[in-house]
Amino acid sequence: MARKILNEKMNQLRGGMIVKNLDIEQKQHHNTLHFTSATTPNLAYASLPFLIKLLSKKYDEETVPISEVQEYDDRVEIGGAAHDFEVMATLEKHVGSCEYYKVQMNVKYNGLTAIERGIKIQLDLIGKGTPTWMIPGAFYKENRFAHNTRMYPRYDFEGGEGDPMASDYWSFRSDRAALPAVFAWNEDMSAALCTDEMSDIGLTGLGFSGNKEGTSVWLNFPYREEPITFHSPVDPQPADCQFHRFEPGEKRQLEFKLYVGTADLHDYDPFIREMYRQYQDIHALNPWIEVEEAAELTAHGLYTWHYNPRHHILNETAAFDREFNGNVKGQGDRPHMHVAWVSGAPYAFSLLTYGRQHDIEHYSEAAVNVLNKIASGVSPSGIFWAEWTEERGWGSGWNPHRDWLQARTISEATLFMIRALDIEKKQGVHHPDWEDAVLSNLSFAMTCQRQDGNFGSYYHCDTGAVEEWDGAGGMLWIAALLEGSSYFGRTDFREAAQKAGHYYQSFIHNEFIYGAPEDVHLTPTSEDAYNALVAYILLYEADQNSTWLDLAKKAADWMMTFRWTYNIEFPQHTMLKQLDFRSRGADQASPSNQHLHNYGLFCFPELMRLWRYTGDRYYLDRNRDHLACFLQCVAREGGDFNAYKGMVTERFYNTNCFQPKGMMLTLSHAWCVGLVLYASQAAAEYLEELDLQDSEKRVLD
Structure with a gap:
């Protein structure tokens, strides 16, 4: 019955939703x-x-x-x-x-x-x-x-x-x-x-x-x-x-x-x-510092703890405990540098912009040295090597095969090299070696692109042959080609990016974007969502095609499935409980790497622009959450959460995975420091809209 x-x-339709x-x-x-x-x-x-x-x-x-x-x-x-x-x-x-x-x-x-x-x-x-x-x-x-x-x-x-x-x-x-x-x-x-x-x-x-x-x-x-x-x-x-x-x-x-x-x-x-x-209404934010202070601290941290003047690289890690690091002959610091992703060009770009804006010459010089190093590391295939290590020099990174280079790492390096070129050009400074390296990478992307628009995900470092077509690891070539098109005046770069936009949209419609990080082969990750948002916002800005904006919105919505909506109840005696760390706004790295991270700051500017284009307050609120979350645990002085001034950890452990819930990794990572610096500088344009002051007390509209 x-x-x-x-x-x-x-039983009627309300607000477009099905009852x-x-x-x-x-x-x-x-x-x-x-x-x-x-x-x-x-x-x-x-x-x-x-x-x-x-x-x-x-x-x-x-x-x-x-x-x-x-x-x-x-x-x-x-x-x-x-x-x-x-x-x-x-x-x-x-x-x-x-x-x-x-x-x-x-x-x-x-x-x-x-x-x-x-x-x-x-x-x-x-x-x-x-x-x-x-x-x-x-x-x-x-x-x-x-x-x-x-x-x-x-x-x-x-x-x-x-x-x-x-x-x-x-x-x-x-x-x-x-x-x-x-x-x-x-x-x-x-x-x-x-x-x-x-x-x-x-x-x-x-x-x-x-x-x-x-x-x-x-x-x-x-x-x-x-x-x-x-x-x-x-x-x-x-x-x-x-x-x-x-x-x-x-x-x-x-x-x-x-x-x-x-x-x-x-x-x-x-x-x-x-x-x-x-x-x-229930789970409040609790940023420790303002964006100006965050930028100052992380610029200091990136230069002081990660810049390696001997090799002109950004060390990927720096140990919190410097005495321990000395006792193990510096092995707590990792003298390795990926050209992007976990080190390299994006964070050198952030340090460069901060140094130029604030006239801090040693910051700018260090950043230029790192970018010079990356520009010098072009593989026989014509694209950047993925990684430089003190032990082996240039190599392929953390890929499934030692002869493979991964599209995301290389395209992200290319994108931020272009952005650094643009910053320097406005300063009246030219870097022909950077331009040659960037053009070599963009030309490779044009050559390897399949007729349907796919760039492939992994390339042979010597021959340039596409070794794996599966996944969306090549999606960020869209952004690199579009910004390369503007910088070099090349319409063919823009056309290749648009062709790729049509191909990669299937991953967004399928609500399953995968393949971005080197170390989690063909895995759906929050980083895939960030790359998709950046790519499709830039496509929309290139030709105002509403299809690209709709795809950017869907990518952002999928990204929000990784973003914490609530504050975790950490065990009473853990570090994160004692620090009153608020998890609302943090992102899960991936189903394979279950810890909270700040990589979503990578697309902070694009998400702000998505909010402006759509008028959808949801994107503003959730972008604010992410920034506010990682204005926590930036070391304000030596000894702050047992770190040194300007250090930022990679991992906050939210569950029983890798480490007990409530712990944090006691290493500072170049990318984590660099992304706080990157987003804090970008946020300066939006301080009134973000309204980070008194965010713990304020009930959001």
Whole structure:
């Protein structure tokens, strides 16, 4: 028996969003709640098949069915009792950026003796097709290709036979997620469950399963990590299943949100926006310093701790503990330099602009020396070498094969060499060697570009042959070619960039952009999103084609799935807890590298311009969050969080991955220092709009 419980007015379209219907079906004296999309009535739906599932250490599963339903104008109340548990839940429909149900569930244990149980709240999806997934920041679609050289959790509909990190089901701690939500899609619809990181019975969890038996997403109270715990690619740990000890008569309240959307892969965006809007009022920002001070500190830090005057490079790392560094003969500092990405041209450019603007000659001279070094490192194929090391000189970097050079690293170096050329030209300073190196790289990109626009991802360092076409690692050639077109007056560079824009848009439409960093082969990462945003904003600025702007918006929305919406509850005695570090605005590096990082500052200027072009305040707010987050933990003096003045770490550990939650890596990284310097200088143009002052006290509009 099915009964409509919402009046006709609630079944109309509101604000362009599709209103969802809720039906109740009764079978064998038990009820199931169906949430049906208005676009696919009777074809697909999500259902709550029971109130809760009780999980024991013996892997028994017992359900508390829905046996009571009370319907009101503004809510539905459901209840049931079994196995000494009594559960009552209230579902209220809310309309904001999208429609969703807010669920408040009261659980009471009526047993006579204490027991340990886990609670699982499950949503089943009915519809056609193999499911796909997203846990923001932590899991995307199948997450890892079977042929990927990097090992981390992978979804396999068939169960992942022979692959220790592949499975048809996964459960994770919520603190792995930028928003504690799990999304699922099939051919007909999508659905999601969302909760808070912490609950009345501890850290929560997120999970999903998709196989021949069905498709489900769920929440765990407290968390479970199954079938393994992903601690690192080389160190998977056993499953970690937590339980709560219920005492007789104990009452607990659990809260979550339930969302049903269309089959459109971008339909996560309205729900993430709505959850972010709510978290804005709860999770405050806490920048330690202003952007002017941040720029001054990081310029000092980049020059003092990372510039290597002997080799004219930016050392990739500098140890916090200088005494230790001396005791190990300087090995805490890494005298290696990538030409971009984790060192090199982008950060030399930032130091150069700061030195020129503030007339600090030794900063400018150091930056020019680094850029001279990079310009001298052109491989036999005509593109930059990826990396210089003290031990080996020029080489290929951290790629799957020692003879390969990766497109993103090289194109990013080319882009910032062009930007440095432009800065110097305005100063009346010319660098013919830089120009020759840049033209060699841009000409290579033109030569290797396939007819469909693909630049390829990996090149042979000697022959220049494209060794791997898969992935979006070459996307940043678009930006380099466009800025090269302006600098050199070459229309053919712009035409090649536009051709590439048409090719790489498929990655954005597919909501799965992968292949940017050298060290995580063909992996979806936040860095892929940054590159896509930069490329498509520059394409839009080149010809004002609205298609490029729409793609830039979609890339930015996908980027926000990696960006923290809330402040993590760090353990009491950890460094990040003691520092009152606020995680709202930080980005997860990738599902493979689960730690918070500041690389999103790379596209800070482009995201500000996207906000101006669209008028969408969301982009301004989330860009402010990212900057404000990393105006924390810039060492203001020697000894600040045990670092030296101007140092910035790469990693803030948000979960049980690589290191315990609440730790930070005690190394300063050239790229982390350099990006704070880069973004702080760019932010000076927008101080009034960013309004970083009193951000902890201010409730955002």
